[in-house]
Amino acid sequence: MHLADGTRPYRVRVCGTAPVVSAGPFGIATDLGLEALSNADTIVVPARNDVTAPTPDGVIEALQAAHARGARIASICAGAFTLAEAGILDGKRATTHWLAADLFRQMYPDVRLDADVLYVDEGQVLTSAGASAGLDLCLHMVTCDHGTAVAAEAARVAVAPLHRDGGQAQYVIRNRQRTEAGLGEMLAWIEHNAHRELSLEDLAVQASTSVRSLNRRFRAETGQTPMQWLTGVRVRHAQQLLECSADSVEWIGREVGFGSPANFREQFRRLTGVSPLAYRNTFRARSA
Incomplete structure (x- = not known):
């Protein structure tokens, strides 16, 4: 899609520590290495399969440097664990997938986790809940950057509802705990x-x-x-x-x-x- 002047609203690149990075059962080819984060305006950190596994070398340092220079950083789902590990969520309100909420609180007590919302916008740092909430967060950023009309077109292309407020609940009723x-x-x-x-x-x-x-x-x-x-x-x-x-x-x-x-x-x-x-x-x- 394009803006009214014919330009594209964003130039999206995929960065990583290897030519192909794992995303569950899939492999995603990367365009650039982590050095690309040094001049990115917005960085979107995806979910990760094992939040207790070591983060690849260089990722935390690259995110910390990007945050220090003022880049906007967003996470999808369990990507919030990566931001928390980098220390850029300390003292801030954030969210993640509700299934990972208890573990997140244990690992990062300095983050004000709100597991009952779709996404949280703290200005420079944004976090979302599960996968579909990540789409809501991205549409929110498009709205902030380019207005409702452009976001509406992006939502139409994605076959998604335009506006689900970040404070809306994750639609999850948490009554499936393990019991005696x-x-x-x-x-x-x-x-x-x-x-x-x-x-x-x-x-x-x-x-x-x-x-x-x-x-x-x-x-x-x-x-x-x-x-x-x-x-x-x-x-x-x-x-x-x-x-x-x-x-x-x-x-x-x-x-x-x-x-x-x-x-x-x-x-x-x-x-x-x-x-x-x-x-x-x-x-x-x-x-x-």
């Missing part, structure tokens, strides 16, 4: 019965324990109350139906166990950051 066998059976029961009208007392009876004991076990093993867990399961089931069915939002809310459309919308927005309808429209736009 006893509670694991209870969680499986909730998974298959979440559509029913269930009270805390009903859950305690099913678990053959007291309400107090059930609350204590849930908090110890999941960090949530039983009813919070149940709500998360229902919202996750609703997400699946919103993505793949044409049923009405009201019907889906009832089907997954919410007593009223208002409660469904409230709980869905609380856990995902968007309304059920906005969530559905986003996924329809992606599949169009």
Whole structure:
């Protein structure tokens, strides 16, 4: 794509420490070595497969030098680990893929990690969550550089929704932690019965324990109350139906166990950051 004056908005080059760098099962040919980072205006650091593996020689130093001279640096997904290793996220707000959030906090406690958003713009340094959030971040940078019209054209070419705000949730309901066998059976029961009208007392009876004991076990093993867990399961089931069915939002809310459309919308927005309808429209736009 081109700007109104016929020029290209960016000149994109792929840099690395070798002629071909690994990206999961794929190999990506590089145009230039790390020396190209010395005069790049924007540097985008991709995700990495093993965030505990040593970073290739020269990468950290090149990023530190680029940051010191004022280059804009962005990371996609677990690429935030590379930026954190370079020290350029210290004291800053950042995000990464939610699956890697706990490890990130352990490794880099000086970074203010927010794992509940799509991307974070700290000015010179930007970070995104999972792969699709990386596209959102890139479109955000295009908007900042060249305006909404150019970003809209880029989104059209990429078959992507133009605007998903960085503060929007990652659409992930985190209720799949590993638990002990006893509670694991209870969680499986909730998974298959979440559509029913269930009270805390009903859950305690099913678990053959007291309400107090059930609350204590849930908090110890999941960090949530039983009813919070149940709500998360229902919202996750609703997400699946919103993505793949044409049923009405009201019907889906009832089907997954919410007593009223208002409660469904409230709980869905609380856990995902968007309304059920906005969530559905986003996924329809992606599949169009």
